[in-house]
Every structure is written in C-alpha cells, then in structure tokens.
Amino acid sequence: MLHRVKVLVGVSGGIAAYKVVDLVSKLVRERAEVKVIMTKNACEFITPLTFSSLSKNPVYLNDFSKDGIIPHLALARWADIFVIAPATANIIGKCANGIGDDLLSTTFLAYNGPTIFVPSMNSKMYERSTTQKNLSILKSMGCTILEPDIGRLASGEVGIGRYPDNEVILNEIMRIVVYKSLLFGKRILVTAGPTREFIDPVRFITNRSSGKMGYEMAKAAYMMGGDVKLITGVTQLPISLKGIERRHVATAKEMLNAVREEIEGIDMLIMAAAVADYRPKEIKSQKIKKDEEQLILTLERTEDILKELKERKRDTQTFIGFAAETEEHIENARKKVVEKGLDYIVLNDVSKEDIGFESDENEVLLLDRRGEIIAHIPRKQKVQVAKEILEIVLERG
Ligand SMILES: Cc1cc2nc3c(=O)[nH]c(=O)nc-3n(C[C@H](O)[C@H](O)[C@H](O)COP(=O)(O)O)c2cc1C
Secondary structure (H helix, E strand, O other), rough: OOOOOOEEEEEEHHHHHHHHHHHHHHHHOOOOOOEEEEEEOHHHHHOOHHHHHHHOOOOOOOOOOOOOOOHHHHHHHOEEEEEEEOOHHHHHHHHHOOOOOOOHHHHHHOOOEEEEEEOOOOOOHHHOOHHHHHHHHHHHOEEEEEOOOOEEEEOOOOOEEOOOOOHHHHHHHHHOOOOOOOOOOEEEEEOEOOOOOEEEEEEEEEOOOHHHHHEEEEHHHHHOOOEEEEEOOOOOOOOOOOOOOOEEEEOOOHHHHHHHOOOOOEEEEEOOEEEEOOEEOOOOOOOOOOOOOOOOOOOOOOOOOHHHHHHHHHOOOOEEEEEOOOOOHHHHHHHHHHHOOOOOEEEEEEOOOOOOOOOOOOEEEEEEOOOOEEEEEEEEEHHHHHHHHHHHHHHHO
C-alpha cells in the first residue's frame, strides 16, 4: 500500500524508542521508503544500526555533515510524511515553539507536509499543562496527534501515555497518504462476518465467512474520511479498527434489528455480512442429548434484510451488497442486485479455495444496478480490493 511513499521517521529519547523498530519494519514491508532521524538521547535507548539495517538507509543524527548537503533541508524536501515516534515531551515542546537545536527539531521547522506526532511518556508528563498546550499548538498547525494508550507505564504506574499499537500508526499514515478523502462528512454503515443460528444453548449453524472483507471495507471507508459504524457477527479478526464504532450481533435477526436501528440518516450501506438464509425452526432450551441415531432439524427462512431495506431506501443513499456464489455466479449476482434494489453488487467466487472466505486476498467483479459488469478487480489483498471498490463507486457518483 505504501509503494514509493517516502516516510521520514523521527525518533526521540523515550522509553518506547525500541517499539519504533517494528514500525519501521512494517513500513518497509508495505514497500515504503524510510529514512530515520534520531535525537542524541534516542541513541541512549536504541542504536542507529538497528534502524539503518531495517530501513536500508543511513540514520541521520546531526545537522552538520561535511559533504555539502544540508540534511534538514534535504530531508524536509524528500519526505511525503513525517512521523515523530515516540515524541517526547521535550521534542513536542521544541516543535510547538519554533526551536531548532538538533536535526529532528530543525527538520520539523523546515518541513510543511503532513506530520504525525506519537506522544509517549509518563502520564504526569502527558497531563502537564505545558505538554497539553504544546500539543494543541501542534494540532492548530495541522499536525496529527495520536492519542496515547492507557495502561501500564514503564514506571509501573497505570495511566495515559503508552505508545499505541504500531498498526494504529500505520493506518494513520495510510489514511493520510494513500486514501483520498472521498467520504469526508458521509455516514457509512457496514455489516460484516457470519451469523450464528442456534440449535440449542451450545450449538449453532454458521458459515465460513471470516468477516475480513467487511472489516476491510469499513477500514477503507474510514480511511477515506467516512464516519463509519460496523455491525459485526462473531469474528476472530485482529484488524485494528480504531475510530470505527462497532456493534456486535450473533443471529440474522439481531443483525436485522441492528441495521434497522442504525440505517436512519446514513449515506452508504455496505452489506458484506454473510447472513444465514435459514435457521432452526425451534431452538431447544436445553442441550440436545445424543440419545437418537438420527437427528432431524427443521429450518425456516430468516428475514431478508436487503428486501426489507429496499422499501425504505432513499435516492440519495448508496447500497452495496456482496454475493458469494459457487456456480452461475454472474447470473445469480445479476438477479440479486435487481431484486434487492441495490446500487452495486460485489461478486466473489467462493468456490476458489485460495481466495474469498478466510483468505487475505480476493478477486471480484463489480456489477451496477442493471446487472452490468462495470469492473473486474484482479486478485490482490482484500485491503486493496476494498479501496478500489469504494473508489470506483464514488467516482461514478
Ligand atoms: C529511562 C528514561 C526514560 C525516559 N522515557 C521518556 C518517555 O517515555 N517520554 C518522554 O517524553 N521522556 C522520557 N524521558 C526523558 C527524555 O529522555 C528527556 O526529556 C530527553 O531530554 C529527551 O530528549 P529528546 O527529546 O531530544 O530525545 C526518559 C528519560 C529516561 C532517563
């Protein structure tokens, strides 16, 4: 996702400096070009060699090179985005007040692109009025400040000030440099994951959906500036979704009720959940004993969420559905898009073992409301597929 994006990482002297090693490694894995500046005090916590080995670039330590290059100006010109992590109270104070007494603070003075500060310190230092004032100055300058986590601090105390998950920082970098703000000010409702239809208190019928595609759709919509709510079935996903409000449901009926409650005033609905079509007609109140040789379950149809929503849909709203088919894919998707009054349908061929369910990758066709194929998105990471689906839909207006 970050191919050719030039990320300048400024490391200052906080206890979390070692955690930035993983951030640099993640950035390199996303194919970003990475250069690292370290303050003198950061070198007390971690050696420049670690960063130069990972970034495959020299680490910049001082402003007085003798080879005719002026590092702070060259680095400020080079960077697409500047991430200061961990940002000590000291570097925050210097950057907010125009002090340039080392390479990191001087580069910040010379740079006018997007900047993310990752404050990380003891909670007393973080809550100190001078630190808060300096952070609001940086905010007013247009910098992004990532709120530190609450938890156990290096001192053993519990409080605010922990360095956040690197996934959160990575998402923020992507949100700023990769995604266009096409959904700014829009309200998006996404459903994801499988539903569970109970047979008795311990058993249920479900399906193979991992929820990954829906979560990636929610994330892409959030990255594009949308105000996103996610209604999710039970999943085991580690995907970081900071900034997205999540509501958990289990059954198709709960999913329908949640959608009914949340649909008011939304601009876009993305129905990526794999909702059960059938559920046991009777749910036993006690665990079924294994007394019988055979057990016959009678199933009944669940509510058709999209059919119900069709009646309420306004012209200004965009509804995107998903079809997971194993045969006669295009015909079935065409039927579904028209019958359910959707604007778009994303068609997955789930009979292919290496894409679709549970996989990190997908290959899809996108059909419009008349059932015409408007795009083929070849096999790629689900995060990229999600981004492309939204870009195509939004470019068509
Ligand atoms: C063991 C130790 C841990 C520290 N951890 C932090 C920290 O997490 N956050 C912070 O703002 N300062 C921390 N400090 C204080 C900074 O290192 C100090 O303010 C220093 O001047 C920062 O320099 P720099 O901003 O130029 O890197 C720590 C100091 C020590 C000795």
